[in-house]
Amino acid sequence: MQPWNTFVEGDNLDVLERLAERGERFDLVYIDPPYNTGNDFAYRDDIRGTRASGGAGATTRHEAWVAMMRPRLVAARAVLADTGAIYVSIDDNEAAYLRLLLDEVFGEANFLAQVVVNLNPKGRQLGRGFAGVHEYLLVHARDAKRTVLDASSADGVDPADFPLTTPDGRRFRHLPLRNTNKKFNPVTARTLHFTLWGDPETGAVRTTPFDGAQEIGPVFGDGTPAVWRWSRPLIDERPDDLVCRRVRGRTGERVDVFQRDWLHRDGAGRRKKLRTIWLAEEVGSTDTAVAELKEIVGHVFESPKPTGLVRRILATMPDDARVLDFFAGSGTTGHAVALQNAEDGGTRTCLSVNSAEPTREGSNARNAGLLTVADITRARLRAVAATVGGGYAEEGASC
Known part of the structure; x- marks a missing residue:
């Protein structure tokens, strides 16, 4: 069985190009690239004038960062499956430039979201100005029309929002079948403005007349014409998910149609x-x-991402996704993949890539014998395999 975590030490651009040459494809790419704080980047790119000096031909630090990122994103697109998606963490220093760069590489039409992530609820107290409490996640699909990314989660569903119960124990709530958004009306959605028949005594609803039924048209609370949310064919397909009820409105009692919105439908969560x-x-x-990180390896990395963040990202993709993180840092992505697999029985795999950038002299990592950032990634993923399971493997930089 393929291990859940595989690690490659090497320059990520070289690794990405070799993965493309081998025809490798990944369903999900998550990266947390270096944020542009004005320091040099630990990559071998031949970028001239990367530090702004004000002289002719000097390149701004933003341009240098974009020049470092562009070929890596192009290479990432080449190994991203047609149904896949990429998430990129970033802060205010380069958020605007990254959005433009992702639009350029993946196409504006494939932009899915710019998520605000509240990673520092206390707020950063150093320096002047505001106490920043957030970063961003930029999300693009390889092809927005084909992506399997599902921007939903079971975590935010509160069973208390479904107060009604059937005799066999199924929980549901009533939602108006009428579309409550006035942008949708008989002018803008003509095919959804039609008559239904319902019996408030039995609750039955049909698209054609039947004994004991009353004719019901969709109207807003003030009596003006509205439209239904469901089409005739869908109502004919799911009549038992609808109920006719008497309700009191601004104009007095009337008969209306409601959807039984189930907490669990057809066995699906x-x-x-x-x-x-x-x-x-x-x-x-x-x-x-x-x-x-401290619990599993030690306090050896300054600003790792929480596994909960990556696990939420993983939950938007199928549970057998091939995951790639080519700015692996401390190895959070691989750790999150193992935790998620252990929890839900998934078969996700993760390829983590990191360079042999030296750790800082006198740092906790160096004092712990971790001489490079790749050593930190390797140590964490080995510890994950030992404690969570799923196995661990390494490949050479040539893949």
């Missing part, structure tokens, strides 16, 4: 669309990420 703000209590914070 209920999912709720993910919002574009992810809170620390939902996905973890920088503090919890440091604690996670």
